[in-house]
Amino acid sequence: MKAKKSLGQNWLISESAITKIVASGQVKAGDLILEIGPGQGILTKALLATGARVLAIEKDADLIPNLAENFSAEIASGKLTLINKDVLTYKFKNLQAYKLIANIPYYLTGKIIRHFLEIKSQPQLMVLMLQKEVAERIARTKKESLLSLSVKAYGEAHYIKTIPAGSFRPIPKVDSAILLIDKISRHNFINQKMEAKFFGLLRQGFNQKRKLLKNNLKLKSGQLSALGFDEQVRAEDLSLADWLKLLKI
Numbered sequence: 001m002k003a004k005k006s007l008g009q010n011w012l013i014s015e016s017a018i019t020k021i022v023a024s025g026q027v028k029a030g031d032l033i034l035e036i037g038p039g040q041g042i043l044t045k046a047l048l049a050t051g052a053r054v055l056a057i058e059k060d061a062d063l064i065p066n067l068a069e070n071f072s073a074e075i076a077s078g079k080l081t082l083i084n085k086d087v088l089t090y091k092f093k094n095l096q097a098y099k100l101i102a103n104i105p106y107y108l109t110g111k112i113i114r115h116f117l118e119i120k121s122q123p124q125l126m127v128l129m130l131q132k133e134v135a136e137r138i139a140r141t142k143k144e145s146l147l148s149l150s151v152k153a154y155g156e157a158h159y160i161k162t163i164p165a166g167s168f169r170p171i172p173k174v175d176s177a178i179l180l181i182d183k184i185s186r187h188n189f190i191n192q193k194m195e196a197k198f199f200g201l202l203r204q205g206f207n208q209k210r211k212l213l214k215n216n217l218k219l220k221s222g223q224l225s226a227l228g229f230d231e232q233v234r235a236e237d238l239s240l241a242d243w244l245k246l247l248k249i
Contacts, residue, residue, distance in 0.1 A: 025127040036102035057087040095121045103129040117154040125182040135177035145208040152240045155184035157175035205235040
C-alpha cells in the first residue's frame with residue numbers, strides 16, 4: 001500500500017526502533033495501548049506480542065481491509081480493536097487506564113499531544129515518534145515554547161533516541177526521535193479554572209514570542225520585577241515554575 005503524503009504517512013520499518021518504542025513504554029501483558037495510525041501494522045504486531053490489548057485508530061479507510069485481514073485472529077479474540085476514525089474527533093467511551101504509543105503524522109504533532117494531555121481521560125504515558133527537532137524542543141530545559149510548556153505542565157518529557165530518516169518508507173527529509181512523556185497528571189492545577197487561566201496566560205505570552213513578555217501580557221512597569229523577574233524577559237526565557245508564579249498577576 002502506497003503511503004499518502006496528504007495524511008503524513010511514512011511507514012516505520014526499523015525493527016530496532018520498534019523494539020525501543022515498546023521498551024520505552026514498559027508495555028506488559030494486560031496493558032491497554034492506544035495506537036494512533038497503525039498503518040501497515042508493524043508496531044501493532046510488536047505491541048500485541050507483549051500480551052497487551054491494543055485499541056488502534058486508523059483514519060485511512062484504505063488501510064483497514066489489510067489490517068483486518070492480517071490481525072483477524074487478534075480482533076476475534078478481543079486483543080485488538082480496530083477503529084476507522086479520526087482520533088482527534090473520536091469520542092472514547094469508558095476509556096480505562098491506558099498508554100498512548102504511536103508513530104504519529106508529524107503535521108498533527110502539536111494537536112495530538114495537546115488533545116490527549118487536556119482530555120479528561122489522560123493517558124498514563126505517551127511514547128511518540130516525532131520529528132527530531134520537535135522532540136528536542138519539547139524535552140529541552142532552555143528556550144521554551146508554547147508546546148514544550150504545555151507538555152511540562154502535565155508531565156515529564158524525555159528524549160529517548162534519534163531515529164534516522166532511513167528507518168522509514170518513503171524516506172522523509174528529516175530525522176525522527178522517540179519521545180517519552182510520563183508522570184502525566186493535573187497536579188499543577190487546583191481546579192479547571194486555574195488550568196484555563198494558565199493556558200490563557202501562556203498563549204497570550206507567546207502570541208508574539210520575540211516581543212518582551214510585559215508587552216504581550218500588557219503589564220504595567222514594575223509588575224514583573226515585583227515577582228522577581230527581569231522586566232526585559234521574553235516568554236521563551238521562563239520555566240514552567242515561572243509561568244505558574246505569573247498566575248499571581
